[in-house]
Amino acid sequence: xxxxxxxxxxxxxxxxxxxxxxxxxxxxxxxxxxxxxxxxxxxxxxxxxxxxxxxxxxxxxxxxxxxxxxxxxxxxxxxxxxxxxxxxxxxxxxxxxxxxxxxxxxxxxxxxxxxxxxxxxxxxxxxxxxxxxxxxxxxxxxxxxxxxxxxxxxxxxxxxxxxxxxxxxxxxxxxxxxxxxxxxxxxxxxxxxxxxxxxxxxxxxxxxxxxxxxxxxxxxxxxxxxxxxxxxxxxxxxxxxxxxxxxxxxxxx
Amino acid sequence: xxxxxxxxxxxxxxxxxxxxxxxxxxxxxxxxxxxxxxxxxxxxxxxxxxxxxxxxxxxxxxxxxxxxxxxxxxxxxxxxxxxxxxxxxxxxxxxxxxxxxxxxxxxxxxxxxxxxxxxxxxxxxxxxxxxxxxxxxxxxxxxxxxxxxxxxxxxxxxxxxxxxxxxxxxxxxxxxxxxxxxxxxxxxxxxxxxxxxxxxxxxxxxxxxxxxxxxxxxxxxxxxxxxxxxxxxxxxxxxxxxxxxxxxxxxxxxxxxxxxxxxxxxxxxxxxxxxxxxxxxxxxx
Numbered sequence: 001x002x003x004x005x006x007x008x009x010x011x012x013x014x015x016x017x018x019x020x021x022x023x024x025x026x027x028x029x030x031x032x033x034x035x036x037x038x039x040x041x042x043x044x045x046x047x048x049x050x051x052x053x054x055x056x057x058x059x060x061x062x063x064x065x066x067x068x069x070x071x072x073x074x075x076x077x078x079x080x081x082x083x084x085x086x087x088x089x090x091x092x093x094x095x096x097x098x099x100x101x102x103x104x105x106x107x108x109x110x111x112x113x114x115x116x117x118x119x120x121x122x123x124x125x126x127x128x129x130x131x132x133x134x135x136x137x138x139x140x141x142x143x144x145x146x147x148x149x150x151x152x153x154x155x156x157x158x159x160x161x162x163x164x165x166x167x168x169x170x171x172x173x174x175x176x177x178x179x180x181x182x183x184x185x186x187x188x189x190x191x192x193x194x195x196x197x198x199x200x201x202x203x204x205x206x207x208x209x210x211x212x213x214x215x216x217x218x219x220x221x222x223x224x225x226x227x228x229x230x231x232x233x234x235x236x237x238x239x240x241x242x243x244x245x246x247x248x249x250x251x252x253x
Numbered sequence: 254x255x256x257x258x259x260x261x262x263x264x265x266x267x268x269x270x271x272x273x274x275x276x277x278x279x280x281x282x283x284x285x286x287x288x289x290x291x292x293x294x295x296x297x298x299x300x301x302x303x304x305x306x307x308x309x310x311x312x313x314x315x316x317x318x319x320x321x322x323x324x325x326x327x328x329x330x331x332x333x334x335x336x337x338x339x340x341x342x343x344x345x346x347x348x349x350x351x352x353x354x355x356x357x358x359x360x361x362x363x364x365x366x367x368x369x370x371x372x373x374x375x376x377x378x379x380x381x382x383x384x385x386x387x388x389x390x391x392x393x394x395x396x397x398x399x400x401x402x403x404x405x406x407x408x409x410x411x412x413x414x415x416x417x418x419x420x421x422x423x424x425x426x427x428x429x430x431x432x433x434x435x436x437x438x439x440x441x442x443x444x445x446x447x448x449x450x451x452x453x454x455x456x457x458x459x460x461x462x463x464x465x466x467x468x469x470x471x472x473x474x475x476x477x478x479x480x481x482x483x484x485x486x487x488x489x490x491x492x493x494x495x496x497x498x499x500x501x502x503x504x505x506x507x508x509x510x511x512x513x514x515x516x517x518x519x520x521x522x523x524x525x526x527x528x529x530x531x532x533x534x535x536x537x538x
Contacts, residue, residue, distance in 0.1 A: 077377030
């Protein structure tokens, strides 16, 4: 059974106002005194609770700094919850960065494997997909060369081909990925759709409200680290757009 | 989809995370699942180390060899060391090999987490794989350099004994000790980058507390109590007995006991420290 469940989850980061203090400052300026260098607690997520099951397509919207990425990284396991309970059941794969962890001195083939292992695949599960990834990337014999000699576009294309060839049960995506030139873009779009359909559960954060309404079965609106609204995409997106329009009007006035 | 069948037989991963405690230091099942990542990272470390060097992998052999030449010159001419009749170059090489494995493991692991911060902030995988891969890469060098000692023993006609079969046990114990320091220091280095600058000095001083280039403490006319105290340094007792196993000389069981216990303690301490800071890696790195 595939499931993502958060119960009263808080994520806090502790930041010192003056950042990391050197020993000299520590002694001479009395930085050890709390008053001089107070610990600021940043509430990245506050009391977040929801449950998602098989078949759910969860969209996350909100303005910059609202906690979208933190929420996604929490589900992906990058951040642990400070308090509260997180339960994620199912093979999870996150797509935050298409060119994540590429080794420039390794060949394209080696990088395909490396990335797959980073995403929790095994040689058995990735083996049959190698050729498919190679074909999709259209990189041909470049794959035998170290990535050092690739153009930026080629690296993005390879990254995208790998990322979308892995079919996790739970797929976590931060911003729909754009990739390469126009011809590849159309192919990429189709491939993303396919990936969305095969995953049992998708969590997607994006600023593209039209895409969200189209793709998602439920939308969460994050605001200052809390869930402001959650429900039918059209309703939540309408409320969010209304608030945004209001803020823009306020700024204009 | 064509791959739906491969998906069903792959092991289901389950991640169930409550606030604390459940971030276990050694989730062996999970580590096993990520073993290919470990191999890749270790292999990458080996490759990166000799990247753009003219001699490439030969450095794995040259590094201990050059140290051997330096120490041979120093100790054979200036300070006489009692080696039980074993030619000093062979003797010192047998001590330097495990030392270089141990110290390289630790100094490279120390920086492993900081060097991979782009991975740590973007994807979940057992973090402990990073320092572990540094040890794996050093073990590879060690294996290469080990061939040299066999050649040297033949050349000098140094006899060995069946005790050489015990070597894997000592290599394992040295790995355990290195792993303890590796997780401890790599975890600390995330919070305090100073650790990185302290390491070269620490390794230098450590070498002279370890009987790689000299013999056991007895030959320096130290009392038994002092020699056991020195064995609190895990490298001390382990390297001493590693060499004894190669040449079939007498083991120092007491030193071995103290060093093994000390290694185990460092391993546990390192594990606990790592687990405590691991939770915060992604936001402080």
